[in-house]
Amino acid sequence: MDALFLNQLFNGASLASLYLLAALGLALSFGLMRVINMAHGEMLMLGGYLAWMTLLVVPGAMGIILAIPVAFIGAAAMGGFIQSTLIRHLSARPLDTLLATWGVSLILQQGARDLFGAIGVEVRAPEWLTGSFVAFGVTLPSARLFIIAIAALVLGALALLLLKTRIGLLVRAVNQDRMMASASGIDVKRVDFTIFCLGSGVAGLAGVMLALLGPVTPNVGQSYIIPAFLVVVMGGLGSIVGTTASAIILGLFAALAQIFVDVSVAQMLLLMFVILFIQVRPQGVVAVKTRQLDA
Amino acid sequence: MPDLSRFSPLKPVLPWLLLALGIAAPFALSSYDLNLLARFMAMGILALGLVLIWGHGGILSLGQGVFFGLGGYAIALHMKLADLPAGELPDFMVWSGRESLPFWWAPFSSPAFTLAAIVIVPTLAGALFAWAVFHRRVGGTYFALITQALSLAFATLIISRQDVTGGFNGLTDFYSIFGVGLASPGTGSMLYWITLTLLCGAFVALRWLLASRFGILLRAARDGENRVRFLGYNPTPFKVAAFAIAAMLAGIGGALFTLHAGVVSPALIGVVPSIEMVVWVAIGGRYSLAGAIVGALLVNLARDAVSSAFPELWLYLMGALFIFVVTLLPRGLAGMVKGKAA
């Protein structure tokens, strides 16, 4: 196998990690509430700007480590605010939620433009994140290795949370049957809120990762959010396994397609792939079994 | 909400009054204002289609720009070829290093083929796409997300094939349509009246369609798709047909817009413009045909007035208005006027 192929395999893995971090929050809250937050991309943006500001205060190697919790908490707080002021009141109207949150996204983008300027800011990564390793003739940039590691960590932590903790149990219960869960005394609204904050926080993390690869701009979220939507569509309702699998498939697909075609055409192929995929498996990679008919 | 029903004596006259005003507009407006009005009316035709699929079908499309673009590019191909001296290539092909006309351009030199293509290409594309998604019972939010990806992919594809599509620049510099000079006197008014006729035609046809059994089934499928199935109907063909009709209207709107604006470009068909089309209808009223037209006119007029003087304000305003209308006023302006369910 030639170096270009191996290189793209690795790049695909790092792209998949970004897709995953961007899509996890969407998938979690979609599974619970059947709503998509179109302002989710702006959580990435927020994470990026928070990382930039953290590094202004604490420059150097510690800065980027500190930026991770800061971005997580900041984006989670913003997500919680949007959920409790807007999305909660629209919970029975998923399409309206989509549109209203698009309005939020527009306002957040313009807000960032006014606060930070329309031209991007650059997050200066510490030395240990700007280098690269060479293995099997493939250059492995440490920033991308770092991103893959963080995605794996986040995934592991989420799995632990969902499978081993009480809050995870509640989430799974609501995910399977909202009415029954509510009837058995679970505070469904609180579960919604918690998961929404968590998902937005993960998106904030994704924003920090993006800042390692490119500029932070008011519309930085836009370039990754549409692939993230496709990941959700292909992943299946609210399944973490499905979301992970579909992020990996789409990440690899997008990177490997670039060996043969331009980025533009790769984007088109990606969409066609998803449409073809739902011909075969409309329920997504992994289907969560439910007895509800009109989901 | 103001109760306007007490103005009911006006009600039967109002549509005719508006129509008379519409017909007379070319005699009262400057050519610039008339052109602007005609553009917005072309957008109104697209907005009517959204009422059909979104308001009455519950199908949210964030990809209407694609069909708008298909119609726009179809007529643009024709006008590019019509103005071309024999044996020459359109200028952008030359500077993109192309040496021959792509085979699929050639038929567009025929006016009849072009007119047919404006209607048929978006309709077919819409039907195919909708069928591919709906027949596997994927709908709702998923459908909206896929249509958004479609508009991104379509715009990106047009940009990347500059040698045959004109790329990011789009197609522009048109001089005549079907032998009539675009700058010659009276052409502007004529194109305006054609747009007005098509807008009214689409309005009347959709009114009839929505009142027919088709409309009833469409609304039934919106409110409970599986119940419709239990009653023995397959809702998929209805939804596909509705989407195809909306795509056709978008295509016609796009073709007319291209005539009035003198340019078609990927900037008109991407993700953001496609969502903005939904904004017009959300503000005007998603269940109301008249509301959609008013929404398309109002939002575009407001943009024209506000965005130059207060560019930043415009984006905040649009975002806030959208949130407000969607959350608190789901019936839009039309709901305010009617006061109760349409």
Place this chain on the structure above:
Amino acid sequence: MLATSACALALASCSGGDKASAPAGDSVSVGVLQSLTGTMAISEITVKNAEMLAIEEINATGGVLGKQINALVEDGASDPSTFAQKASKLIESDKVATVFGGWTSASRKAMLPVFERTGNLLWYPVQFEGNECSPNIIYSGAQPNQQALPALEWAVKQGYKSFFLVGSDYVYPRTANLILKKHIEKGGMQVLGEAYVPLGGTDFSGVIAKIAQAKPAIIINTLNGDSNVAFFKQMQAAGISPKTMPVMSFSIGEQEAQAMGAGLVEGSYAAWNYFQSLTGDANAKFIAAYKAKFGKDAAITDPMVHGYLDVYAWKAAVEKAKSFQPDAVRKAAASLGGFATPMGTVSFAANQSLIQKAYIGKLKADGQFEIIADSGQDIVPEPYDQLAFPGKTCKL
């Protein structure tokens, strides 16, 4: 209706004759049409500022032909059809004498029919891909032979023999690269690869993998805006720095360099007709005036200076023609001879493009360019590259 038809019948006389050439009162309206919103706003607002500065300075010193300039600012919203709409508004509703503006080729192409139909005149300030010459547009930005080709000549002189072309996916990069390829191949050198990324795109993993495999001597970069940050950052992460593999950029100016954090791009090359670091009193004066008005941290770029000099060129041409009539003004502009600008004394060629020098700059750590080479003499603009587009000429 009647008035419109009458006007359309006698186009030339109508647009120039009774409206533009004899503006009412003691002021004359001009249009300033740039994107104030959307993706292009960040660049175009600075050009708008420069144009407004020139207008203000002229007004302070007595105006044009004794008339104060009344600038009408419109927003093109980064959308070509809006540019066309606003151009038509400025000309037909507001009756402006001329319009300054545009940035992307898409916006210029969309406005061109409006200017040709109404007989008005557009002053376009940005470097572009050539292949166009309209009597109704004055092009002050570089033609390909005033920026891209001098940069190539310089690279060849340095001994670089193999090239990789990377650009944003729109008209300028694709056409500029087409011209460059013809010249590179004619010179017996090699283009090892060519890659385009959607405008605003930030994923360069595939492109960089291809570059790493091709190992070109130099990269020619026509990426636009924020994509540059992502590109240089991911290049650095992949272990390729401007020092080991030089990059020549056509769209990185002082503003971009300042925003990108110059450390990232330090040592990379750029080609322009103006750098902020140019010496000369006129330039120092312009920079000082701009900074006094728009903040001391403002970066000054090539398109801004072209926007600024366009306004002064229009003034000079109007005064030479003793008329605001667009047709008289454009003829006067082409035969104006030399006039003083921040980039030195320049003049317009008969094809209505600017005769100007090209400079090669090397980016320093402070975000300014060190000028390391120039084209020597002024370069006469050629809208059609004879190697890539043989036989095409400018007919006005």
